[in-house]
Amino acid sequence: MRVALLSNVNLDLVGKALKVPSETWIPPGYGEWVVLTYEQGATALRDFGPDQVVVVLDGTALVDGVADAAVEDELGAHLAHVARLAAAFPHSRIVVSTLDFPARAIRPASAGRPEERWSSTWRQGLEGLAQRADNVHVLDLARLVSDVGRTGFYSPKMWYLGGQPYAMSATKLVAAAVDEALALPARTRKKVMVVDLDNTIWGGVVGEDGPAGLVIGPSGVGAAYRDVQRRLKELAATGVLLAAVSKNEQADAVAGLEDNAQMVLAPDDFVAILAGWGPKPEAIASLGERLNLGLASFVYLDDNPVEREAVRQALPDVTVLDFPRDIAALPQVVADAAAEHFWVDRLTAEDEAKGDQYRQEAARAEFRDAAGGMDDYLRQLDVRITIAEMSEAQRSRTAQLTQKTNQFNVLTRRHTAEELGRLATRPDHHTFTVAVTDRFGDAGQVAVVMVRVDGGTAHIENLLMSCRVMGRAIEDSVLAAVEWHLAEEGVHTVEAAYERSDRNTPVQDLFDRQGYERLTETDERVTYRREVGAPAPDRRDLHTVTWATS
Template sequence: MGTTTDGLRALHRAGRLAAEYPAVQRLLAEADDAELALAGNLLARLDPDEVLRLHPGTTALTVAVTGHGTLAALRPALTAELARHGLLLRPYLTDFDSYVFELSDPASALYAARPALVLCVLDPAVVFDELPVPWGPEDVERVLAAKTDLLTRLAARFGATAAGATLVLNTLPLLHRYTAQLVDLRARARLGALWREANARLLRIGEEHPATLVLDLEPLANEGVQVQDPRLDAYAKAHLSPALLAGYARQAGHLARALTGRTRKVLAVDLDNTLWGGVLGDDGPEGIELGGGYRGEAFRTFQQAVRQIASQGVLLAAVSKNDPEPVAQVLAEHPDTVLREPDFVRVIANWRPKDENLSALADSLNLGVDSLVFADDSPFERGSVRAGLPAVAVVDLDGEPALHLPRLLRDGWFDVREATAEDRARPARYREELARGDFLQQFSSLDDYLAELDVRVRLTRARPQDVPRISQLTLRTNQFNLTTERLQPAEVTARTEHPDHLVLALHSADRFGENGLVGAVLLRSEDGGARLSIDNFLLSCRVFSRGIEHAALAEILRHAAATGAREVRGGYRPTARNATVRDLLPRYGFTAEQPAAGEDGASFYRHDLTTPLEPPAWVTLDSELSSPERTSA
């Protein structure tokens, strides 16, 4: 055990663990599995209410745990996983084997707890406990069909009852202890086929019911995680092993991180001994290890995986202590490199400290450093980044390239609930954004730049195909986000269908191309249409400072006046990340209400619509709200 557990133990013994909770994330940054297990046992003893009293800004997540067997080992594992992502677990544990009652009854204590996440943890005993003795594949088939039908109904009930929450189911591992009871090998093969077909049906529940996600436990078992401890299974009805529950908790932690807007956006990788073997400055382009021998093939495999990740919307950057010319030569000419210069949004090769380069990278992308994941084989470089930029997630690589990939994938830094078309287009659009920055340097004034940029904004009512992207904006946008209200897709859909709500999608383009769906405005009609409230306004950091928000607000005020409203009202709730929009509403003619600050430090503003807001002259606006087909907001 290292400094992780030493630090936590010291805080625990001193009675300071709750008081120092914000430091826990840093202490767990380098924790291995054994250290996380011990940390979870210490942290699970904390009273979440006490932590929140001492640190009211901490993001707490209520998670309900239910299922079939004994799940006591899941709580500490889940506590540690959330803590390492800067979250605080507020657990609600149901009684043993009560998942059917809890999920089927809208008046149950589970629903009353208002969890953001419900983990319904299933195990193979949920099937085998209901089989007669003796049993055959046909008996298993019957019970599996009944269970998948039941879980489908529970998912439907959950979606209709728990607005905004997410239900997590899982596939069922098939154990040798069950298959080996069939001495007929053909019957054993049929059992395997039936079991896999049932798991496939489970995995598809999420496609039919958007509020449900299904975690696949088979990859964990396939990589050697012990599925069951025979003694715990027999004596404690703990049908899944602590090791498997720890792996499950890790995946649930990734989901919790995504639900609270903490998914990372940028993968910054070193080059020497990370993307290829050897030191380019010493070995030259022809001497680096890439392809050919077994180590070269390991580096090539790692590059393939990095490119696969980047193809789904992750921004890829290289940050290397090298001269730029040989790096450019390798990326352009080396026959075995998978990654080429166009795969990167930025290639930084110089001799500056890497924490400085990473900070500059984040600035150039208009992102916070907490959007970055940094992978490097050098302990010195990793340590300097951890010290200089503690918000950056650091992946520890070493001299064994075969382990680069599992170490990168271990923490699911880029996992999202659903990848959208906007995600896949993001790298190209960020490269265009960097070209805009270069274009800006040609002008002596910002006004001249904006006039030549040819900004075009399209404001539309949100369509069904826009819902995943708008939900994602509420979950992942932290800087230009007036109220930081996080909405799941079902909640966005509900607002688009409600007669008193209007969800607007903002699209933009300019001389460099389409930016896509870059923002959303959530409006609500009140007092019989006399007041239009802005529940939230979100805009991607890629398109700040171009007048897009100005044009959208001007059109919203015009629409409010045209539809009979007497005022437009909006609020701002401060967070550590959204100071960018603190003065957004007063900047465009809204006046502060008295008292100026409300609950959680929120400030509220109103516009009496007596003075129209003119859109910026350099923006061309195309708005559905200007069409003859009008609806009340």
């Protein structure tokens, strides 16, 4: 990964300590970052070709010599520099720091602390910019400083000697924070938070104490449980699926949530409440099957060490959280798990509707049990597929799909939104997005097909679909439609490949079923070819496909 590190102070030591970048570029002469945001000054940065540009700014140095009354304007000007940089490098991820401002001058107490206001002015401006510009991301340096404490963070001596504001130890912390920010896009987000109920999200045992006897409320130990539930509800609002696995009667488990007015979480906040007396690993494994999600996307929270160990042993893919000895620390355990396992940059419409979609999936399963033949069932679902060339607005969701999809993914090629934007400018490249609705609801964008056209031959360079819509022969309709679409451009042959990963066995014979011929074959990789229009006896044609013009 190629990373440019820009700053208004000396960041050479931070740059030296970075581990994530394969190559780090720091412009010669610190404080020169503003010049690079102008077209005339950007040549060197452009030549370097950064995948990511990190801008770490020191608040004090940024407004040095600027009168208090003029600082807000100065910050506005610097935000404009950042915005210009982001626009000049639309295909690079631009990571910009928040600003910390220690008190910079001796003033009477009545003058207040304008520095605190400046810090939030910058933060608001930056967050606004990150919402408008897809490639701008925030690195919370101000929070790092406040977590560490200013006294240990800054070193006046290093500043006077070498133009670096941080103490040696803080240099390493800044580098670690930058590394973490750089690595975020490659991280796979987990999808399901499974919690135990008794003594985990409330105090007490609902089957013995009754719903009204549970410990949860505005004060004392009850407040700790209330805060745990608040964090879990916030987590669910970011698209994480919440599930409960509890040794209880089903009616008691639901009553615990329903019949105590202090509960923050309601039964509807959970995609599933699995209560029973069987082993918990079995309940969790069956939940994975019901949701059609791999267990590696599950995180588990339980106060009982025996249950935690049982899950660890039986389901090594599941991430089991350590339960704190002191219940006061439990809300933070959930918050830390959110940062470590469920970090998300920005929410897509799909994330916000996700809980609903999985509840619809449960309704579909009931319908499937009632329906006759599988194909009849699929036809009755009234699946409508819309395919389109990826628009700019779809980049974020498309990138997310490439990063999160593991099972239905023939090549497992991950892309960032910035890379997709770059590919979109190539005339020989198509990124097709696939959206699906059915009679139960709108699943949104669920699949991606990336194709490179070389004369009469098209190469499928990525093909993946969300596991939410697997098993409905949607891929049959999509591939057929894409092949014919390419044929209109003069393509007569389509080449494809399957590359084995830990998780993608569900699609190991996908191309065989689609009428593709095997060309070469090893354990890791199979390559295929198909003449457009050749017979494909196993391919099913069950759904309506529409091409959207953007």
